[in-house]
Amino acid sequence: MTSLPPLRHPCPPGACDCQRELLEAPGADTRILLLTRQEEQRLLERLERIDSLADLERLQQRLFEQLGIRMHIAPGHGEVRSMRGIAIRLEPQIGLCRKTRQAIPAAIRRALERRPEIAWRLLDAHDLFRDC
Template sequence: MADFEIRKECPPQLCDCERERLLGEGQAGAGLAILRLNLTEEKRLLAHIDTIATYEQLKKLEHNLQRNLGVVLRIAPASAEVRSVRGFQIQLLQQPGLCRKTRAAIPAAVRRCLARHPEIAFAILDENDLLGGL
């Protein structure tokens, strides 16, 4: 099957990750790559997110998540006024094999990172031209 430790299955009816369907399809490479994100690797990823201190590091994280696991992380200001980090829409796009808890834990870690480093939040706002070139 796989030459790496894959994520254990979630309790029935508590998760919508469709892990069984993904394993049943027998996809190779990118399809099964998401299963590499087992609990140990998820903890390492969350610890890494906690060490992010610059906007460039955050963009590199987004790129690496997509390249290595096929996971798309989206960070954008909400359509309304952004007054705090709660005003950002941070989400992992749903895909087979991506656990519900993981889809909540990674955005929460990114939100904590933005709260600790407001300069990253300002860079995101600037990238989306919400500061109007101020």
């Protein structure tokens, strides 16, 4: 007898644009439903505690492996004067709630503000400091 892991409760009708109903199709990637509200809070807390660029990249990889979430973090198109200049983008994914799509980048920005050396490493990894 195997017990199924808890799945995320559906959002109230009209409150979200996650299109969760499309996950009921056969062959749909339902890994995102494993991100319950409790697990989401744990994820956000973990993202706020990153301590290096390698740690952030490892979390990006684990998000993709475990939940199918693809996240891209890079310097924005303009000049980077604050953490808002770093572009954190989640690829569109069926089942990923609107609030979660906003909360993940916010948690990463809070971590970068607390540990600016991670942002400097990120900028350096994209060759923004090559002329200095």
